[in-house]
Amino acid sequence: MINDEIRAKEVRLVGPEGEQIGIKPIREALQMAIDLNLDLVNVAPQAKPPVCRIMDYGKFRYEQQKKEKEARKNQKIVDIKEVWFRANIEEHDFQTKLRNVVKFLKDGDKVKCSVRFRGREITHANIGQKILERVKTEVADLCVVERQPKLEGRSMIMILAPKA
Numbered sequence: 001m002i003n004d005e006i007r008a009k010e011v012r013l014v015g016p017e018g019e020q021i022g023i024k025p026i027r028e029a030l031q032m033a034i035d036l037n038l039d040l041v042n043v044a045p046q047a048k049p050p051v052c053r054i055m056d057y058g059k060f061r062y063e064q065q066k067k068e069k070e071a072r073k074n075q076k077i078v079d080i081k082e083v084w085f086r087a088n089i090e091e092h093d094f095q096t097k098l099r100n101v102v103k104f105l106k107d108g109d110k111v112k113c114s115v116r117f118r119g120r121e122i123t124h125a126n127i128g129q130k131i132l133e134r135v136k137t138e139v140a141d142l143c144v145v146e147r148q149p150k151l152e153g154r155s156m157i158m159i160l161a162p163k164a
Helices: 024-034 058-073 092-107 119-140
Strands: 008-012 018-024 039-044 052-056 080-086 108-118 145-154 154-160
Touching: 008 024, 008 039, 024 039, 024 052, 024 092, 039 058, 052 058, 080 092, 080 119, 092 108, 092 119, 092 154, 108 119, 119 145, 119 154
Parallel strands: 008 052, 080 108
Antiparallel strands: 008 018, 039 052, 108 154, 145 154
8 A cells, every 4th residue: 555545543654765763643654755755655554553664666666576577587387298108008109108208308397197098998007007107217317206106087197297
């Protein structure tokens, strides 16, 4: 809240340079801000009495937006890539999908490895378990297992995250 939006009777006032001015009535604090051609900004509304600071609110918002933009620019967005395996997968298909898993991990993305069971294949869930265990051992040097293989519905899912 700024200027006339502040509803407290008294405020603890902080000057434009960060110096403590003391507890002042709201009218007096607002007049001091107007005299300095600045804004009265409520920085701690939950305090007793609320803490207000005399500052240039437009400049403050601009600096805050610049910091947020810089923080967003520096963060890495981690995608989750999904690779589907089948219970009765052939060796060449397995190697192709394994190459994709390695490529995704090297790019810094998480990989969700899934074995999808169709029809009566679900009765042989141990086959899917073996496939995911094999993927885990082949890429053990590139990743950490974030979630162990687990059966969910008709799919067995394992999540791999790249090593930091």
